[in-house]
Amino acid sequence: MRVYDFRSDTVTKPTPAMREAMARADVGDDVYGEDPTVNRLEARAADLLGKEASLFVSSGTMGNLLAALAFCERGSEVIMGRQGHTFLHEAGGISVLGGVAMQTIPNQADGSLALDDLESALRDPADYHEPVSRLIVLENTQNACGGMPLSAEYTASVGAFAREQGLALHIDGARIFNAAVKLGVPAADLVRSADSVTFCLSKGLCAPVGSMLCGSRALITKARRLRKLLGGGMRQAGILAAAGLVALDTMVERLAEDHQRARFLAEALAELPGLRIDKCSPHTNMVFLALEPAFGRNAVEVVRQLAERGVLVGATGERTFRLVTHHDVDDEAVRVCAREFARVMRS
C-alpha cells in the first residue's frame, strides 16, 4: 500500500539531485572552518537573508537556542508568542540551558504579537525584582496559527519597537521561504529589521538535515562558540551542506505548489459533513481541521482509521488535526487524502 504522509513537511526525503551533490561534495573539517561546501552554504544563506554571516546548525531548535543564548545573559527574559514553536516544542532549552526566562503573550489570529502586548510585557529595568527584558522572538510562518505568514511591514514595526527599547529581535523563520513565496517578496525583506533569523533546510526545502542561523558577523562568531559548547560542531559537514545548497537553488520557488495543494485539500475537506477548516487555513502549506462537536469520534480515532487506509495526518488536539503539504505529496496524494477522509468521516 502506498502511504501518503501529511503529518509534516519534515518527512520530506532528499531529492536525487541532493543525493548526487552529497556524494560528490568537497569536504574538510568544519570545526577548523575548512569545509568548503559548508563555507559556501553559509555565504549563500547570509546573502539570501541579507545578513553579514550565517552558521550551519543541526536543527531549527539549535538555531533558535543559539540566538537566545547569544543575546541573553542568565536572569534575562525573552518575550515570545504563546503559540510559538520555541515556547511549545523546544524542550524549554532557553530556560534549561541558558537560565533565561520566557514570558509569553497571546498570538493574534493572524499570528502576530500586538505591539501593545509587547509593550506591557516589558520589564522595568530599574526594578531588581524583575528579570531583564532582552529579546523578542517572532515566528514566520507562524506554524500553530495556521502557517500564517507575517508581512515585512509588521516585522519592521516590531524591529523598530525592539530597537527603541534596547531589545534584540530574533525570527524563527523555520518556514521563512514559504512566507516569502506566499507574499511575493524576497526573504531578506521579511527579516530586514531582525537581528537574527533561523531558517530550516530540512522542512519544505527537502534537505535531510540542517538549519541556518543568520545575523551580524559578531553574533555568528558568538554562536559558533556556543554551538561548540552544545556539542554541535560538525566535522565533514559538507556532505549535508551540499544538500542544503541544492535546496536553496531548486526548492524555494516550488513551495508555491505546496500552497496550491493545501488550498485544494482544504476546499475538498470543507465539503465533508462533520469537519470544519480551522484557523482560516491554509495560508501557506498547512491545513488545520476540527471535528464538529456532534461528530461521534475523536481525532485520534480518525487518525488511526486514516492510517489504516495509507493516509498519515497529525492530531493536534482531542478534536483537531493538522495536514501539511510538501514536495513528497503530489496531486494524486491530495486526491487520495480527500477521498479517504470522506470515507472515514462517513463510515
Ligand SMILES: Cc1ncc(COP(=O)(O)O)c(C=O)c1O
Ligand atoms: C516553526 C518551527 N520552528 C522551529 C522548528 C524546529 O526545527 P527542528 O525540528 O529542526 O529542530 C520547527 C519544527 O517543526 C518549527 O515548525
